[in-house]
Amino acid sequence: MPHTALKIVFHGQNAANFRQGFEALIAPGHQVLDLSDALNLPGEREQFETADVVIGVQLNESMPRPLQARLFHAPAAGTDAINTTLLPAQCTLANCFGHENAIAEYIMAALLMRHVPLAQADEDLRQQRWTFFAGRPGALRTELGEQTLGLVGFGHIAQTVAERAKAMGMRVHVANRSPVAHPLVDRSWALDALDDFMGTCDAVVVSLPLTDNTQGLVDASTIAAMRPDAVLLNVGRGAVIDEKALYEALRHRRIGGAVIDTWYRYPTPTQPECAPSQFDFASLDNVLMTPHMSGWTSGTVRRRQETLAENVGRLSRGETLINVLRAPLG
Incomplete structure (x- = not known):
């Protein structure tokens, strides 16, 4: 089935936990980038602002805006650190379970x-x-x-x-x-x-x-x-x-x-x-x-990777997304 190539960024250390092997779960042709938590390395701010998909756990006033994002995907269930008012109107917010x-x-x-x-x-x-x-x-x-x-x-x-x-x-x-x-x-x-x-x-x-x-x-x-x-x-x-x-x-x-x-x-x-x-x-x-460890297993990481990959595939094919917390506005 035809699909649109997407720019996908993994923002920060938390998202990086789900990065290894991710390309094997998605169709070829997508651009996948790794960005630091601070977004202060050369070119990172622009990559964040122009990404089609942001995978991360936070969005706040101190950060650049994901202006082109069509999907902001938390690799976790909780999204309380993501300020939804900073998402662009066309952007879907989704999360992952699996824990x-x-x-x-x-x-x-x-x-x-x-x-x-x-x-x-x-x-x-x-x-x-x-x-x-x-x-x-x-x-x-x-x-x-x-x-x-x-x-x-x-x-x-x-x-x-x-x-x-x-x-x-x-x-x-x-x-x-x-x-x-x-x-x-x-x-x-x-x-x-x-x-x-x-x-x-x-x-x-x-x-x-x-x-x-x-x-x-x-x-x-x-x-x-x-x-x-x-x-x-x-x-x-x-x-x-x-x-x-x-x-x-x-x-x-x-x-x-x-x-x-x-x-x-x-x-x-x-x-x-x-x-x-x-x-x-x-x-x-x-x-x-215990140090917030209850859901942190290899099985959790694998299942969340599969959810992230599933939604990337659906977005690239124009299909309905899963685990949607906020649909595009308007």
């Missing part, structure tokens, strides 16, 4: 660690301590399958987590903006009943994107509604959960614990290492901290 399997495995691993303490059992037995010896008083463990898992949001990630949770025998409760009727869901609430929902769950997974409506959605009141032994897991965006409220709840042991993968501060090109919060979460023994 839901990896994140679901991360969540199930984190939850299983709380019920099947293999690392502690191994460490203890190496010291001749038979801590979890069957029949010994106090050695009984809990089972994940007896738990109720709460999902705040019911998008790609949450639906995949629900599949894994049901396979383990868990009950699944959901709080979502729109009504949920799904064979994997035992009960559901609207987001305005979040406090009622929280009190029914042994573990709560937050996987919402960051928007004006979701920032600080899980606040002190919502956390206070949790069961005292419940655990809160954040794999969406850090700021969806109020930073101070979460820290105080953990510090004062008002909830059972937390698993935090998405944070409030991140490394920058000028500061490659930093604390993930203004609060000292690292001093708390009831939180598991």
Whole structure:
């Protein structure tokens, strides 16, 4: 099928993760360029401004405008760092998923660690301590399958987590903006009943994107509604959960614990290492901290590359794009 040759730019280090092998997934004849984050090398500004397709995770007032872009494609699900008002009228904004399997495995691993303490059992037995010896008083463990898992949001990630949770025998409760009727869901609430929902769950997974409506959605009141032994897991965006409220709840042991993968501060090109919060979460023994790793697998990269290539092919052939977040204006 005939196609139009496109100029495709990969902007910045994040996009560069999806660059290797990309040409093998698209038709020949396209021009593919690599641009730095700062766009300050010779010719980079012009290449950015004249690209047909920009693959990147940010667009802000400090950057040149992608004046000729027909597609701005995030190689990720989140697009909160892309200012859509700076996109030209003819430009489509699209994103990628493909991370839901990896994140679901991360969540199930984190939850299983709380019920099947293999690392502690191994460490203890190496010291001749038979801590979890069957029949010994106090050695009984809990089972994940007896738990109720709460999902705040019911998008790609949450639906995949629900599949894994049901396979383990868990009950699944959901709080979502729109009504949920799904064979994997035992009960559901609207987001305005979040406090009622929280009190029914042994573990709560937050996987919402960051928007004006979701920032600080899980606040002190919502956390206070949790069961005292419940655990809160954040794999969406850090700021969806109020930073101070979460820290105080953990510090004062008002909830059972937390698993935090998405944070409030991140490394920058000028500061490659930093604390993930203004609060000292690292001093708390009831939180598991990971560096935004839950969805980062070779499978995620491959699936996102395939989505990027699919949309490049569709654009070059004049076909309808997938994963569209904003269609061309006018």
